[in-house]
Amino acid sequence: xxxxxxxxxxxxxxxxxxxxxxxxxxxxxxxxxxxxxxxxxxxxxxxxxxxxxxxxxxxxxxxxxxxxxxxxxxxxxxxxxxxxxxxxxxxxxxxxxxxxxxxxxxxxxxxxxxxxxxxxxxxxxxxxxxxxxxxxxxxxxxxxxxxxxxxxxxxxxxxxxxxxxxxxxxxxxxxxxxxxxxxxxxxxxxxxxxxxxxxxxxxxxxxxxxxxxxxxxxxxxxxxxxxxxxxxxxxxxxxxx
Ligand code: NAP
Numbered sequence: 419x420x421x422x423x424x425x426x427x428x429x430x431x432x433x434x435x436x437x438x439x440x441x442x443x444x445x446x447x448x449x450x451x452x453x454x455x456x457x458x459x460x461x462x463x464x465x466x467x468x469x470x471x472x473x474x475x476x477x478x479x480x481x482x483x484x485x486x487x488x489x490x491x492x493x494x495x496x497x498x499x500x501x502x503x504x505x506x507x508x509x510x511x512x513x514x515x516x517x518x519x520x521x522x523x524x525x526x527x528x529x530x531x532x533x534x535x536x537x538x539x540x541x542x543x544x545x546x547x548x549x550x551x552x553x554x555x556x557x558x559x560x561x562x563x564x565x566x567x568x569x570x571x572x573x574x575x576x577x578x579x580x581x582x583x584x585x586x587x588x589x590x591x592x593x594x595x596x597x598x599x600x601x602x603x604x605x606x607x608x609x610x611x612x613x614x615x616x617x618x619x620x621x622x623x624x625x626x627x628x629x630x631x632x633x634x635x636x637x638x639x640x641x642x643x644x645x646x647x648x649x650x651x652x653x654x655x656x657x658x659x
Contacts, residue, residue: 426505600654
């Protein structure tokens with residue numbers, strides 16, 4: 419049975435990943451930060467299907483909290499097979515208005531969290547010569563988003579980490595990949611107007627937003643796979659080809 423940590427598993431894409439992997443037989447630790455109630459609801463929903471998951475509060479932008487998340491997981495399950503770095507925030511702002519705090523917060527939550535979580539799980543993965551790390555980046559890390567420069571930079575940084583680390587960790591039998599979603603219907607897009615959603619739909623060859631479950635399916639495939647590493651896979655409905 420694989421042990422999996424999903425950061426930011428309380429809502430949206432992370433919640434769909436938690437459910438899919440738990441239902442496929444993995445031992446899952448759902449990490450959350452603010453949405454304790456939502457995390458408990460997911461735990462209860464799975465419990466009704468006789469599936470147990472652990473939930474653990476940690477702000478993954480803080481190294482000390484990440485250390486505790488990893489210690490908790492190792493105490494419970496003795497090993498960590500898969501880390502899914504999913505936690506993230508976005509912010510829409512013209513570049514000229516981005517403050518130092520905006521910039522630093524974006525990097526801290528979206529990029530440094532990946533550095534912390536990945537580094538902290540690696541001791542056990544390297545010892546066991548086995549592991550799978552999946553980073554949820556974004557289409558905007560590949561192509562760049564207007565008025566989301568800091569978000570785009572953080573996500574491009576994640577993809578850079580994925581490629582470099584895959585080369586470094588290949589000999590340790592640890593795979594590192596990015597999943598870079600296009601437009602997915604979650605709270606992150608809740609401020610879009612109906613008109614904006616229609617405009618985006620017109621730009622996407624499949625003519626619609628993706629669902630969190632569709633991203634979870636891609637992640638599940640990567641967890642099962644054995645020969646893919648250093649790749650940025652972008653389920654985006656053909657929005658970027
Ligand atoms: P979401 O619905 O807003 O959920 C964000 C999740 O991240 C929540 O579970 C939240 O947990 C968690 N989180 C945020 N800051 C955290 C922190 N400091 N520590 C721990 N957890 C934290 O967003 P989403 O759309 O599912 O996004 C998930 C990932 O996919 C993000 O990395 C995002 O950038 C990426 N993505 C999303 C889209 C899209 O269109 N939705 C497209 C491309 C990429 P709490 O609520 O418990 O704090």
